[in-house]
Amino acid sequence: MLATLTLGCLLLAPQAPASQPSSRPTSGPAQDDRARLATADWPDDAPGRQVMARGGEALKFLPMEAPPYGTPDDVADRVRDIDLVVGLQVADQAFAYPINMLGGPQREIVNDQHAGVAFCVNW
Amino acid sequence: MVYAGDVGERRFTLGVSGRLLDENLVMWDEETGSLWSQILGEALQGNAKGTRLDMLPAVFVGLGTWRRMHPDTHVLDLSTVRVKDWYFTSEDLARGTVSERRGELDLGIGLRQGEHTLAVALPLLHQKKLLEVDLDGVPLALVWDEREHAALAYDRRLGDRTISLTLTDRTLQEVDGEGRWDVLSGQPANGDTAALPRFPYLPTYLRAWRTYYPDGEIRSE
Secondary structure (H helix, E strand, C coil): CCCCCCCHHHHCCCCCCCCCCCCCCCCCCCCCHHHHEEECCCCCCCCCEECCEECCEEEEECCCECCCEECCHHHCCCCCCCEEEEEEEECCEEEEEEHHHCCCCCCCEEEEEECCEEEEEEC | CEEECEECCEECCEEEEEEEECCEEEEEECCCCCEEECCCCEEEECCCCCCECCECCCEEEEHHHHHHHCCCCEEECCCCCCCCCCCCEHHHHHHCEEEECCEEEEEEEEEEECCEEEEEEHHHHHHHCEEEEEECCEEEEEEEECCCCEEEEEECEECCEECCEEEECCEEEECCCCCEEECCCCCECCCCCCCCCECCCEEEEHHHHHHHCCCCEEECC
């Protein structure tokens, strides 16, 4: 959330996350973050400053949609009980987004929909 | 925070633009290519310029608490990523501060209604347990659930009534009525009373909130 975007060095690293919080082992489904990278061609007067680039080429991430979900047990090796989640109830379903999976810039925005409600979780 | 993806008949699917504006993420949408402020939820440039996304009322709690609330919850299942800033645990919320590379930072919850904003320091909420506030005409109850280390926000309008509340033993009690609600879920503890509607909020560094909303009210005592 409101986070400073990590610069190109992370984007050029092997696709698995370079590091992760606390001393917990990195595991879980691989996510091909680099497949979502694309050239950004924002107008010259675009708001803010470009901080994601590679070899002088401005980059953006294509949106992440319909991400993989598991059960609380499935993520128990990565998310402790005290680790904060963004908790959302949509119709009859509950969704949790651990903020240690929403690090950036590749995971800062997740789009999904349920019961006709489209939503965008961002951190 | 969570935004609704639809504004009227228009759908917006958002991604990371690679740009920062005042150290805040700039988003872009796939449908129009417009650029959006994350904190404001508003399109700043492009065909959607001026469009604002509605916030949905998410809660920010530890996974253990969320799991107790919703045993069948779906959980995002990705590998973890190092989060250098804006990484809180429920214990940080209970302390009211978080240690980061920039030092010890005070935490609060931030709320927005129209052009009006309010941030409440967590230590104040810890002390008061329940704060009733008015945000641009919307009567709210801000609550600290000590057992679950959870800050919560509820809209105090029920039908055509505005209610006032007290908090006892993790139960919100209507002052001039019989309504009783669980502090964490907002679900009625008795009868066929409606649930208390949640109001969108987000945990925030007070310093950052001050930067984004220099004219907004911040309550810390």
